[in-house]
Amino acid sequence: MTSTDAVRKDETKNRNLSNGRQEDQKFDGKLSLGLDCRFEPSSISTVNRRNSSSINSFEELKEEEPTEIGPPSKLLKTLKNADDQVLQRQSPLKKARFSVRARCDTPTMNDGCQWRKYGQKISKGNPFPRGYYRCNVSSSCPVRKQVQRCVDDMSILITTYEGKHDHPLPISATAMASTTSDAASTLQSRSSSSHDEALIVTSAIAPISTSSTPSTTLRGFNFNLSQSTSRPQQFYIPNSSISTSNLHPSSATVDLTTAPSTSRPFGWFSSSFSSVPRYSSTGLNFSSSSSSSLEPNTLQTHWNGHTGYNGTLAYNINHIGHPYLNTTGRKQPFQEDLYQP
DNA sequence: CGTTTTTGACCCGCGC
DNA sequence: GCGCGGGTCAAAAACG
Numbered sequence: 001m002t003s004t005d006a007v008r009k010d011e012t013k014n015r016n017l018s019n020g021r022q023e024d025q026k027f028d029g030k031l032s033l034g035l036d037c038r039f040e041p042s043s044i045s046t047v048n049r050r051n052s053s054s055i056n057s058f059e060e061l062k063e064e065e066p067t068e069i070g071p072p073s074k075l076l077k078t079l080k081n082a083d084d085q086v087l088q089r090q091s092p093l094k095k096a097r098f099s100v101r102a103r104c105d106t107p108t109m110n111d112g113c114q115w116r117k118y119g120q121k122i123s124k125g126n127p128f129p130r131g132y133y134r135c136n137v138s139s140s141c142p143v144r145k146q147v148q149r150c151v152d153d154m155s156i157l158i159t160t161y162e163g164k165h166d167h168p169l170p171i172s173a174t175a176m177a178s179t180t181s182d183a184a185s186t187l188q189s190r191s192s193s194s195h196d197e198a199l200i201v202t203s204a205i206a207p208i209s210t211s212s213t214p215s216t217t218l219r220g221f222n223f224n225l226s227q228s229t230s231r232p233q234q235f236y237i238p239n240s241s242i243s244t245s246n247l248h249p250s251s252a253t254v255d256l257t258t259a260p261s262t263s264r265p266f267g268w269f270s271s272s273f274s275s276v277p278r279y280s281s282t283g284l285n286f287s288s289s290s291s292s293s294l295e296p297n298t299l300q301t302h303w304n305g306h307t308g309y310n311g312t313l314a315y316n317i318n319h320i321g322h323p324y325l326n327t328t329g330r331k332q333p334f335q336e337d338l339y340q341p
Numbered sequence: 342c343g344t345t346t347t348t349g350a351c352c353c354g355c356g357c
Numbered sequence: 358g359c360g361c362g363g364g365t366c367a368a369a370a371a372c373g
Contacts, residue, residue, distance in 0.1 A: 117346060119365055132364070136345095146364090 097162050101150070101255040104157035108147045113137050113165070115145065126151040138167035 108115070108131065115133035122129050128149035135143035142163040150156035 116344095118367095120347075121363065121365095124362065130363090144364095 097160055099158060099160040099254070101156055101158050103155050105155070106157075108133070108157070108159070113143070123148070128154060135165060137165065141166050 114136040116136040117131055117133050119132035120129045121132070126148065128151065130146055130148040133145045133147065135141040135145075143165050144162045146160045146162070148158050148160075150158055
């Protein structure tokens with residue numbers, strides 16, 4: 001057993017290394033994400049229904065490992081890997097966790113990073129399998145994410161990020177994916193008490209532009225990371241909620257499923273970005289377009305506060321829509337269909 | 342043919 | 358100590 005385990009580790013190591021090469025190459029290119037998260041107006045109306053359930057679901061997540069202080073055995077196990085060295089470095093006390101809830105039709109949110117699925121499990125109390133992904137952008141990147149449907153509303157996708165990216169992050173790795181808990185706790189400290197409070201992102205941003213066809217409905221908006229800076233601005237994301245646990249500040253959840261008024265879905269967004277055409281449904285898109293004239297929108301967010309990522313976070317509205325394509329462009333089975341009762 | 346996903350098995354922590 | 362459940366591994370299958 002022990003010898004086989006050792007062999008396992010080595011194999012894993014080698015495999016990871018090879019993967020890393022590949023990812024690095026991808027890194028050079030502009031990463032374009034097709035995010036398939038859609039905010040259906042109809043589903044938006046169901047948000048209220050969700051509120052109770054969804055909150056439960058993500059609290060579940062947080063309680064899973066509230067005090068995950070470097071899992072002893074796991075940590076030791078992984079210590080052999082560079083991954084874990086990074087992990088330890090970044091989280092001396094506990095793994096940072098950052099959950100994002102969003103309505104999404106696709107199996108997983110495209111957040112700008114390359115993710116490799118390494119497992120799937122049916123968790124108790126939830127008929128929908130939980131997917132386990134690890135960041136594939138860098139071979140040593142310790143970031144992992146878990147993706148699971150909300151048990152009460154399968155249109156809601158709960159993505160939990162864990163760890164920090166150890167790579168440069170030129171990528172449009174999303175703030176969510178990259179900054180994890182620290183960011184979230186920071187955010188929460190700002191929007192503290194109320195769950196219904198708008199998410200406020202202080203930013204440096206230029207007016208957003210969109211390449212999407214104005215006449216069509218916006219299916220997604222992108223969250224981009226870029227290193228550029230601009231004039232400060234604030235984003236208000238009403239009805240989104242950030243929650244953290246006082247007990248476990250290292251994990252936080254951003255709830256993007258809560259929609260604004262029904263008559264004007266995402267009106268808040270339009271108001272923030274005047275150039276954004278009116279749209280009725282959206283997809284949440286975390287994409288990476290590092291240097292594009294199309295999206296000079298870069299926001300410096302408080303997310304950067306503690307994360308070591310001083311890059312700016314750019315929220316970019318874009319018309320993207322390749323549902324059922326993941327980051328690699330590979331066709332993904334529409335899992336919802338599979339889960340359909 | 343190389344890469345990614347699937348999936349069953351395994352490992353480990355935790356509660357009883 | 359035992360069983361359960363979550364998380365991970367890795368061989369096989371699927372995909373482009």
